[in-house]
Amino acid sequence: MTGQPFRLPHGGLIDRLHTLSFRFDGKAYLGHPGDTLASALLANGVRLFGRSFKYHRPRGVLTAGSEEPNALVTLRSGARAEPNTRATTIELFDGLEATSQNRWPSLGLDLMAINQVFAPLFVAGFYYKTFMWPAKAWEKLYEPVIRRAAGLGAVSGLEDPDHYEHDHAFCDLLVVGAGPAGLVAALDAGRAGLRVVLADENPLAGGHLLSERAGLGGLGGAQWAAMAMAELAAMPHVRLLMRTTVFGRFDDGEHGAIEQVADHLPVPRPGQPRQRLWKIVARRAILATGATERPIVFDGNDRPGVMLASAVSTYCLRYGVAPGRRAVVFTATDSGWTTAHDLLAAGITLVAVIDTRSVVTDALAAPVRAVGVQVLTGGQIIAAKGSPLTSIEARDGTGRTHRFAADLLAVAGGWNPQIALAAHLGHKPAWRADIAAYVPGDTPPGLDAAGAAEGRFGLGDILASGRRAAIDAAQTLGRTINPSPLPHAENTPHAVSAVWASGPCKAKAFVDFQHDVTASDITLAVREGFTSVEHLKRYTTLGMATDQGRVGQVNGHGLLAAATGRALAETGTIRARPPVVPVAIGAFGGHHRGRHFRPERRTASHDWAAAHGTVFVDAGQWKRAQWFSLPHETDWRQSVDREVSATRGGVGLCDVSTLGKIELAGPDVGTLLDRLYINMFSTLPVGKARYGVMLREDGLVFDDGTVTRIADDRWFMTTTTANAAPVMRHIDFARQVLWPDLDVAAVSVTEQWATYAIAGPRSRDLLTAALPDLDVSNAALPYMGATTLRWRGHAARLYRLSFSGELAYELSVPARLGAALVEHLFAVGAAFGLIAYGTEALGVMRIEKGHPAGNELNGWTTATDLGMGRMASTKKDYIGRIMAARPALVDPARPRLVGLRPVDGASAIRAGGHLLRPGAAPVAANDEGFVTSACFSPTLGHPIALALLAHGAQRHGEEVVVHDPVRGADVRALVCDPVFHDPAGEKLRG
Amino acid sequence: MRIPCPFCGSRDSREFVSRGDAAPVRPAGDDAEAMFDYVYLRDNPAGLFEELWYHAQGCRNWLRVERNTRDHTIVGARLARPERAA
Structure with missing residues (x-):
């Protein structure tokens, strides 16, 4: 532990009464609250902070702000280690640990500094020049060597233990920067009652006022700034966001900002995010970001x-x-x-x-x-x-x-106004020769610069500029500012x-410190013809480091202008893009990580399923039961085979609540449905359901499902789980845009109903027992019939629909009764051997029944391809009718839905395998289709599959080869009708 | 980007789904050429452009949004469904 030999005896906005200890490269030092890591290390006489990117040159501190290109360190250790952190912005805390980067074996002795000797190899464009040939050597030799030699800090590779959150703010006026101009603007606007957000990247407000001896209004700069902040903090309509960097300006007054909530603490407090990503929507914004020195x-x-x-x-x-x-x-x-x-x-x-x-x-x-x-x-x-x-x-x-x-x-x-935010939407900065600086040219609508960002460098001018911007902003919002006198301030000479x-610039004279771009790199680039600023940037990497050219860019463009004999106004400057400062990916991710990556939707009986051994599968955002594992079952196939057999032999229950459900009402629903589906619906009687197929306007199949007519003007539609939202959008498009004259209301009720398929030869017996007041006989409720009922005092609906091919029903109750219904059915169903089945058994049964599902409704099949061409009505127009008749879509050679069974009765047929004629070479030209769905059929006792096969409808009985070049092993298969189980449909009508 | 929904007010564009050009009108009748144009042909103008946006996570209205493709300025938005006589 050493003293602080370079600490001045007095002065500074630090708390000298308290001492903090910290370590840099393992060595212990002392500092004070209010220090940054850079200031504390300087106080301890540390001059060397890191090594440079390419040449491993020893580097110290260049700046005192977020533009620092040199003093990049790795902050903290273990999973919280954060590489490339600017020592100039790290607020010192007790116990802070930091290490230097890009040096080996140590900061003082870096053997990689040998790169300087090979500097001629590392000139502008060296990637492009040196390692063009041979290509193999690039991957094996050059790139690994360069990656080891050049670069900055390394990530820990461990999971980030902290969390990040997102927040939104809306305001009349966003003031970016709490320096003198920003404080005046925020005070004026706040006093006039505008909703103001004031953001500043520093923990302390005041900006340049904290770094100068000249005060204002008879007060020291820091003192005046603190008073201004106190007044603003008392205004309920003003939000102060300190340690918050506005990193991007986007369309319509949207701004991205990153708040460093807990970076100044050793670890975040319990429940506290490390950083918060803000989206700030502002009607007006004032850029009071000041200027950085070059x-x-x-x-x-x-x-x-x-x-x-x-x-x-x-x-x-x-x-x-x-x-x-x-x-x-x-x-x-x-x-x-x-x-x-x-x-x-x-x-x-x-x-x-x-x-x-x-x-x-x-x-x-x-x-x-x-x-x-x-x-x-x-x-x-x-x-x-x-x-x-x-x-x-x-x-x-x-x-x-x-x-x-x-x-x-x-x-x-000289000074570079910090104007990147004004340029993010493509507005070009303008060069002002009188102050040797780029200032905002035309600014995006709603954005105004003030203070040093506007090119004003005298403090008196800066205050006036902040006020002018606030008055302008208020005026465009129809508000008035009645200004009180500004504090008196001198205009310091500038x-x-x-x-x-300066000088010969022959040896190492740096333009971009962080990327080791030298004056001679720029001369070389110009000599080789890279004379536009954008080419210069990409060829030399000038301005491409994490400081985004804030330090070196203007010098680089000045040198370019000089080398090409142009004025700077003519050379222009590169387009600034967000983010202004590096923003962690974790901040953009926010809470959306791990199982919170996206919202999870659970059905009403989720907990019941979880308690009964289910394994869940993701179906979009939904969690669906995939199968129910009994204690003695060791393999998923055992469970699935049991579920299929028990359903086909008795009765099974499946939660189908995730299917999209849409309620339609109005006198014109039938007409609308006729235009949405290829088949006719307007003729559907009340109390009946019908299966339908929808096309996209380009003639390909969009979705399928059933529609039930509940009452004369009330209809109920189901969609596939995946297309619930797209079909809703499609219906709204049809009724609002295509045919607004139709009187139809439509609303999604997917989450309002809990729906269970009850399938199997004993399903009627079960329902008779479970719903004793209802007549579920074949006469009262025939196949494709529907009825309404009340269950425990609530509206319920029973449909006689079958996806499994068995005698089956779908029973819907309000979602909050879903779990109770399942409990009731299982209580009654024990006598009937009721079992629960999941999506795998559902899938096996629909393959056995030859029903197309998502794998077949894949966006490039027609209704005819799927064997449903004859459903299409010729008596009406419908979406996709005309385009479905295009020659390529009616080509008889198109792959059609067929069934496949292995010739040997045993070999598994894999989904995705391609179909070849026996003996045909496995090349694309001989490809005749592919397997869409495959499973083991416990009902038939052997593997089966659905496939799309060229001329498939005419090829039943033929043999094909299922070729699987990825997983190997060709399987010989017999083409058959896609309906393997009960082709006559006697079971479901019984 | 913000979209001024005539029903919900100024809303984040992430609540909406874009469908693109609002100009094509679905042809009635059996003209395959006209239908082909409707399904596939789109203008791609630099400047003011009327497009259809669906307020999927809001009021579920389809909107006609006038946007400048040069700078993303949104000039205005109205319901795609024509106003019905009361």
Whole structure:
């Protein structure tokens, strides 16, 4: 444990009364609440934070914010380890653990730094150039080597123990950024009664106010910001989202934001999400995101100890940390001089100020000269040397060379307004030469920039700009702001000259630090013809790192413009895309993981089934009973075979509640159904059900099901489980868009009814006993009949329908009575040997009966293919009628539904196997169809299958080969009628 | 994206199902060519475009939504079903 040798004796928004201990690369350090990991490490004299992506160059801290490209570490350990976390945004907590990345064996001694020697190999486009040939060597040799040598942190590979949630917010005005402009705008709008959301990525509001000595309205910046926040927090219609980064602007005022709910804690509190993903819908938005400083490109500009001037000021003023002992300032702007003054005020030795401009005002330079600091005008840096930094070689305007011993170089290259959000919808930024910055050009509707994001850099101007934006926003919403006087603030000097690079830039002069893109990479790209910004980006990877070009992009485009002799306005800049900061996939996933990946729908008797040994299967969102396993059964086939035999020999019950159910009412339902189904429905008598097939308008089968006429103007339709929602949509389309003149109401009642199939020769006996008041004789309720009844005082319906091919019924009761009905039926049914069967037995029985289901209704079969062509009525129009008559759809060579049985009576036929003539070579040209459904038939005692076979209807009795190239083993099969069980249908009518 | 449902108000587009071009009208009669055009042929204009959206997780109304395909601006939405005389 060491002290904090670089902690300034006073100052900073840190809590010096409390001390936190933390570890970096295993070594223990101390810091204070209010520190970031970066500020605490700097306070402890740590300069080296990581190694760079390609060249493994030693890297320190460049910035004090979320744009940090260098100081990326792995935070926490084990399953909570998070790679590539910016040390500059990690709030220090007691017990924090972090490790450096991309170094081997250690941060100090990295053998991979040998990559620098091979730097010529890693030039722009090296992936494209070096490893083109031979292709095999790429996979086996080059890629593994490069992947090991280049890269950043590694993921733990363990399951994330934390959880993430989603939330939505709606507001009149979203203010992005709680700096001076954002606070003024939020205060003005909040006081006028607008519903405001104010979001800021920092834990503390104030933005740049926290990093400057000049206050406002007679208060210190941090103090004023805290008062503003207190006032906003008291407004019930204002929501403050701190530690929240708005990462994307989308259509119609939708914004994505990520709130770091618990990242500043060792672990989230019980029940607390680690992060929260917000969708914020705002009628208006103000971009008050401020600006970030840009570096200057020169040889050695990435050495630990070279830092942005604004970051130097931030570490001194906000964190009370000296980022070095002997400092040099290198500036192209007036703001660099503010840092020079801040360094002097902090008592740090200032060796020299090097200004790229030939003339500097006395107001800036005099106080510095007065204390004996050397001032170079028209200056350049030739190189920064040492790692960490030890010396700086510079040249003044007269050409004289200077060498300064220093461990800190503060670089001020100008300011980049943070305008990515304004560009996410494709609006192009505009270059302003007077401030050497891109500002929003035309902005998307409803979005306005204010403060530094608008290109205003004087504090007085920034406050006025925030107010102007709030007034404009309120006005477009028809509201009025009555402004109170703004706090007084000086406009600090902020003149800038556009300087991208300095000195020879021959060695390693970095443009994009995180991706190790150098000035010479840009020169090379231009020489090779990549002169558009978008090509330059992809060829050199400039701006493609996790900082999304926030640090290096403008310099890169400046160098490109210079190399191509164009103005920056002409060169343009690349299109910014969301997200502005990296967002964890876990946050997008939210609670939708594991068994919560999607909602689960349970039928009314789910718990009963679960208590009776069922194995559930997913049918879309539904959980359906697949089979019911008895204690002595060791294999699913035993259960399924038993369920089929017991049903066909006695009586079985199956929960069919998941079938789509739609109630239709009105005088024109019959007409509508005639247009929806290929067969006729308007003639259906009350109390009768009919099976129907629906086509899509292109003539292929869409769905099948039954319709029952409950009363003259009341009908009840079932759909397949999978198509419940699409059929509902289809009906609504037909009645609202195609034929709005038809008087039909339709509503889904899938979840209102619990429905059970009761099948088998003893089903009538069971129902007679279970529903003693009802006549279920064949005369009273014949096949395809339906009746209503009351069960325990509630409306119920009984249909004589059969999917199994047995004497069978479907009994529906209100969903809340479903479980009670099942209990009742089993209580009565014990005497009849009632068993429950699942979807597997249901499937076996429908294959035995030759009923097409999902495998056959696969989106490319016609009604004729499935043997139902004769159902089609010629007396009416219906959806799909005309297109179903297309030559290709009526081609007799089309595969038709057939049955298959193994020639040897024993071999299993696998679904998916392709059908060949015996002796035909197994090539696509000889393919005659394929197996759609297959099972073992306990009724017949051998495997059976349904298949689609070319000319199938004429080929019953022929032999085919079922070819299965994936799973091997060809099986010889006999083609037969698809109805294996009771082809005459005597059982179901009996 | 937000869709101004005339029945439910401004709603998240994820509540809706899009069907595309609202212009094709289903032909009556037996004209196979006209039916082919109705089923398969679509314009793909750059600019204002009327499309059908179904408020599946809302009021279940089919809407005619006017959208600018260049920038996704939604100009307006109305019920696809013509207003019935009261």
